[in-house]
Amino acid sequence: MFCPKCGEKNKEGTNFCTKCGSSLKGEKAPSQKINSTSNPGGIRKALKMDARKNLTGSFIGATALYLVICAIIGALFGSANNDSYTIKFINQIVIILVGTVFGYGLLAASFKKVRGKTITFTDVFKLPFENIKQLGYVVLLMLLCMAIGFVAGVLMVIPLLGILVWIALMVAMVYFIPVLSVFEMILADTENLLDLNFTDTFKKALDITKGKRVEYYGTALSFVGWCLLIPLTLGIIAIWLVPYIDLTLVNLYRRWIGEEDFETSETGISNGAVIGLSVGGCGCLGIILFSIFATLLIAIAAAINSGDFRNFNINDFINEIQENGLNEQTESKIENYFNNMNIYVK
Numbered sequence: 001m002f003c004p005k006c007g008e009k010n011k012e013g014t015n016f017c018t019k020c021g022s023s024l025k026g027e028k029a030p031s032q033k034i035n036s037t038s039n040p041g042g043i044r045k046a047l048k049m050d051a052r053k054n055l056t057g058s059f060i061g062a063t064a065l066y067l068v069i070c071a072i073i074g075a076l077f078g079s080a081n082n083d084s085y086t087i088k089f090i091n092q093i094v095i096i097l098v099g100t101v102f103g104y105g106l107l108a109a110s111f112k113k114v115r116g117k118t119i120t121f122t123d124v125f126k127l128p129f130e131n132i133k134q135l136g137y138v139v140l141l142m143l144l145c146m147a148i149g150f151v152a153g154v155l156m157v158i159p160l161l162g163i164l165v166w167i168a169l170m171v172a173m174v175y176f177i178p179v180l181s182v183f184e185m186i187l188a189d190t191e192n193l194l195d196l197n198f199t200d201t202f203k204k205a206l207d208i209t210k211g212k213r214v215e216y217y218g219t220a221l222s223f224v225g226w227c228l229l230i231p232l233t234l235g236i237i238a239i240w241l242v243p244y245i246d247l248t249l250v251n252l253y254r255r256w257i258g259e260e261d262f263e264t265s266e267t268g269i270s271n272g273a274v275i276g277l278s279v280g281g282c283g284c285l286g287i288i289l290f291s292i293f294a295t296l297l298i299a300i301a302a303a304i305n306s307g308d309f310r311n312f313n314i315n316d317f318i319n320e321i322q323e324n325g326l327n328e329q330t331e332s333k334i335e336n337y338f339n340n341m342n343i344y345v346k
Contacts, residue, residue: 041268051247059243062124107188134187218271
């Protein structure tokens with residue numbers, strides 16, 4: 001079992017924590033033994049069903065306001081100077097910070113909601129500032145991830161080394177994305193806050209996700225179909241989808257720490273099958289989109305290359321002007337030539 005105060009792992013039946021001395025009697029200290037794979041599809045359905053039950057207007061309204069705020073920030077910075085890299089960088093930083101604060105608030109509110117608490121629209125925005133220390137850890141983690149991404153981006157421009165860095169980054173992302181998600185959930189679980197520093201919180205997240213990455217990705221990737229609808233609905237569906245995903249992942253975390261097992265008689269496809277179908281489907285979709293894009297580029301290039309300016313001899317044109325002077329016909333040729341050249345160069 002784990003101490004609810006400091007997170008230290010203790011032997012089952014221990015009365016006091018070996019690290020901080022807190023009493024473990026009567027506490028529902030998570031055993032972290034729930035890792036059943038007998039019915040992963042049914043459990044995933046139960047997680048999502050409970051999430052939908054708790055998906056109220058407060059979450060949807062708060063998500064809508066967050067998206068509007070991000071749009072306003074983007075418009076304000078974008079209208080200042082579209083060609084300034086500094087403005088664009090500041091714009092991205094501000095949006096990421098606002099998103100981090102909102103994301104933490106949505107998770108904290110999700111924990112309260114799935115435990116039967118009443119959540120209001122403003123709670124999503126108040127909770128982050130009621131837990132400044134935990135919010136600070138989340139922001140720090142986000143900044144570290146951005147710094148790592150920046151360094152990796154710089155190294156990728158180096159031939160050969162760039163390929164190795166890209167492969168290493170992809171592997172690291174697959175390994176650490178569940179850890180980062182659980183790290184934030186530990187800090188957002190305000191009803192069971194642990195007295196842990198940044199490093200210990202990260203270690204606990206590593207411990208919780210050990211052996212559970214397939215279940216995490218199976219649950220997370222089960223939303224891929226919904227995510228594909230975001231651009232088709234101009235982002236409107238995200239107002240409902242973002243809190244739905246958060247509530248589901250919060251339930252998954254609760255399952256992992258032993259709070260709720262979500263066992264059910266329903267069945268469904270395995271997490272491995274979900275991962276395979278999602279990755280394979282997205283890969284096929286990417287190939288189709290790339291083929292369409294490449295076909296369009298080839299068609300445009302063919303149309304440009306078939307223009308008269310490709311067969312135009314500039315020396316003959318100069319001679320014609322010297323002999324006949326400028327007239328309506330030669331002026332039209334000049335205009336057509338340079339218009340086509342501009343298209344070709346662009």
